[in-house]
Amino acid sequence: MSSEDAPDEGTDSNPGTEPHPEVPRNGMPGPSPDERPHPSGRRNAKGIRIDPEAEAEPEYRSAVVSALVEHEPGVLSRVSGLFSRRQFNIESLTVGPTTVEGHARITLVVEETDPGIDQVKKQLAKLKPVIQVGELDDDAVRAELVVLKVRGEEPDKVQAITEMYEGRTLDAGPRTITVQITGDQQKIDDAIDAFRQFGIIEIARTGQTALARGDTPTTPGEEPGHAKESEQESESAETQTGTYDD
Amino acid sequence: MSERATPTTDQTEETDPAEAADETGETTDRSADAAGETAATGTESPADTGVETGAEAVVAALEDAGAETLFGVQGGAIMPVYDALYDSELTHVTMAHEQGAAHAADAYGVVSGDPGVCLATSGPGATNLVTGIADADMDSDAMLALTGQVPSQMVGSDAFQETDTTGVTAPITKHNYFAGDPDTVGDTVGEAFALSAEGRPGPTLVDLPKDTTLAETDSDPGPAETPETYSVEEDPDDEQVAVAARAVERAEKPLLLFGGGVVKSDACQEARGFAIDHGIPVATTMPAIGSMPEDHELCLSWAGMHGTGYANMAITHTDCLIAVGTRFDDRLTGGVETFAPEAEVVHVDIDPAEISKNVHADYPVVGDAGTAIERLSAEMDRSPRTREWREQCQSWKDEYPLAYATPEDEPLKPQFVVEAFDEATDDDAIVTTGVGQHQMWAAQFWTYKSPRTWVSSHGLGTMGYGVPAAVGARIAADDDQQVVCFDGDGSFLMTMQEISVAVRENLDITVAVLNNRYIGMVRQWQDAFFEGRQMAADYDWCPEFDKMAEAFGAKGLRVDDYDEVADAVEAALNYDGPAVIDFHIDPAENVYPMVPSGGANGKFALSEDQL
Ligand SMILES: Cc1ncc(C[n+]2csc(CCOP(=O)(O)OP(=O)(O)O)c2C)c(N)n1
Secondary structure (H helix, E strand, C coil): CCCCCCCCCCCCCCCCCCCCCCCCCCCCCCCCCHCCCCCCEEECCCCECCCCCCCCCCEEEEEEEEEEECCCCCCCHHHHHHHHHHHCCEEEEEEEECCCCCCCEEEEECCCCHHHHHHHHHHHCCCCCCEEECCCCCCCEEEEEEEEEECCCCHHHHHHHHHHHEEEEECCCCEEEEEEEEEEHHHHHHHHHHHHHCEEEEEEECCEEEEECCCCCCCCCCECCCCCCCCCCCCCCCECCCCCCC | CCCHHHHHHHHHHHHHHHHHHHHHHHHHHHHHHHHHHHHHHHCCCCHHHCCEHHHHHHHHHHHHHHCCCCEECCCCCCCCHHHHHCCCCCCEEEEECCHHHHHHHHHHHHHHHCCEEEEEEHHHHHHHHHHHHHHHHHHHCCEEEEECCHHHHHHCCCCCCCCCHHHHHHCCCCCCCCCCCCCCHHHHHHHHHHHCCCCCEEEEEEEEEEEHHHCCCCCCCCCCCCCCCCCCCCCHHHHHHHHHHHHHHHHHCCCEECCCCHHHHHCHHHHHHHHHHHCCCEEHHHHHHCCCCCCEEEEECCCCCCCCHHHHHHHHHHEEEEEEEECCCHHCCCCCCCCCCCCEEEEEECHHHHHHHHHCCEEECCCCCCHHHHHHHHCCCCCCHHHHHHHHHHHHHHHCCHHHHHHCCCCCHHHHHHHCCEEECCCEEEEEEEECCHHHHHCCCCCCCCCCCEECCCCCCCCCCHHHHHHHHHHHHCCCCCCEEEEEHHHHHHHHHHHHHHHCCCCEEEEEEEEHHHHHHHHHHHHHCCCCCCCCEECCCCCCCHHHHHHCCCCCEEEHHHHHHHHHHHHHCCCCCEEHHHHECCCCCCCCCCCCCCCHHHHCCEHHHHC
């Protein structure tokens, strides 16, 4: 395959290009890779231009993303399908209705690099049933619920820990005690640690759900309705829609 | 098996409540209403004559949306829609296989600029469409797929020919719909059609359960509109444009990279103008072939794995890459670590999710390609100084020519065949291809001058795309535009049954099979990366394609030597109808240049020993 094998014959019958003197038998003419100039610049795996000498490992962080969606069949599978298809690291996903009829909120906790989190938001926003997407600030109000089943040998101690974490006992029998704790992720993690001493039999965690603090809408431009029990059935989604000002 | 199964479906149909309702005889009133409406508005839109069933609403919606040609295959669950087509002005092209229907619709869309439409029945019909839908999705081609579905009350019961079509196609469509309501099915079809073309195009699908299409309805579909939650920003932000303009002005080695989005948004005029006005060289991606005339001195042709050495050199050395409508596919970039390593990146795209997905954009400009380019140009106070850089790009053209050895005594070279066709055809002739080495030669050795003349499977790389694409392209093309399909022996074998369609419809297409008796691209990789262990790459068992073509009723020719090429090309092009030439080419010929997967664009190999 080297150029020595190249036949001397020209390419007279070639109608398109000029015959090239040194076309190798199987390949193309031109300086080899090492004979070409190469710049020293470099990008990291996320395609960001970096100092050629620098470490290129992107950093991961945890982000809470809230998506306001149309409450229609298949929306959850579309969202979860997006996450598996694009290989996003998802920690938890919760979903439930909002104050506006026909809308639901999906709250996602993702563990990604900054460009990854950006992609999560943009890819979500592209889905047709998705109305708005927002990432919550660190000061957002977050909560999670865990239901824990522990061995019932020391009911007094279990009760003390439950109270300490402002939980509730849901079921107590001779052999098992089941409690619920709500709070932010740290509190839930701490509580689970504290209950370990009794022997945890089963755990069910919901994953985090969250809202922006104060007057800030949770997703940009979100206009919540003021749901009042009595009006909920009769009023259309449109008339329920209000703004923060009224 | 299927014979026993069929009566089961028929039973379902008999007991279908929607069909039973058909006999209530309410239709007369509605027709009268509708007639009154027509008189009042004075329009002659078919929808105004009043629909009577869900299926008629589907057809009315297609007509209203401007669809003209449909590609499909009949079947039980889609039969009501076909029945409604019986009285319609729409042209239906029956394909030999649903995959063919999807590719034909896709190519029809690429050539015409309007979404192509394909139809299939439930179950196997729908799953046969899947490859074509995935192909359109990867290439962002506007396309609407309509699939029949078992009656809603049987959905989920594993009924005969049931597949969870919306489930299967969710990841490969822009959006899909399960149309459960006969009163809204027309609007849904109109919305799906409009959505496929809006913003960044892509395939949409509407799954049509049989009870929906059979049921009575008098809801004429409204105008085809995209849903409110799908909002596209056509106009780029002023600030984004301003900072991008400054970056281009100060560049010393700017390079334009046109992607498929330039063609899809019909922005070639603006894009070419920008390049010429500011003296900026242009490389394209494969889907953007034809966006810039390849014989223009600023054009470096296409970059990437088998792109030209000069385009890849320019990408490697540019200090400002102005990328328009590209998603930075890995076949283009090679390893991102080494992609345009010193360039600031200006990225224009209508899809914000493409910005910084693969390659970080220093200057994002979100908006329609044509609008964005015009705004960018208007915002620039001066052009960058590029004389030296342009000279550099020209000298790379001389250093790394696309060339091949053609001593007359060795087996026919495929590149020669491509060039012979290019010579013999007009500038606006359309090329379709399968996938493999032949696709790369067709892209390299043909000089493309107009957009929408290169129709190929890029992102998915689907063997068998070529023949059905030629069918769809032929129907969309102007009458005097020639259509040539370059196919590989392996690719041709996958969908050559669509030649029967070309014969039936008397479609004037020429298929050039570059027959190397291998699935050549695989053989090339086995030789390069698997020590020549050619496992399952040998295709010397293929039929004689010229005879196969004759059996289908097409013209068949066979070429073994250089001196037969010109006559055969002429005979095939002059033949009024489909012609297939089986070119027996050098089985050892390989595609170069080549950037090995994940490699650096500037380190393309020119022969196997450089890999
Ligand atoms: C449907 C499908 N199956 C498998 C492949 C993998 N593949 C890529 S190129 C290629 C060889 C194609 O052979 P042929 O059509 O004869 O073209 P050639 O490379 O010989 O020109 C194969 C098998 C593919 N791209 N598509």
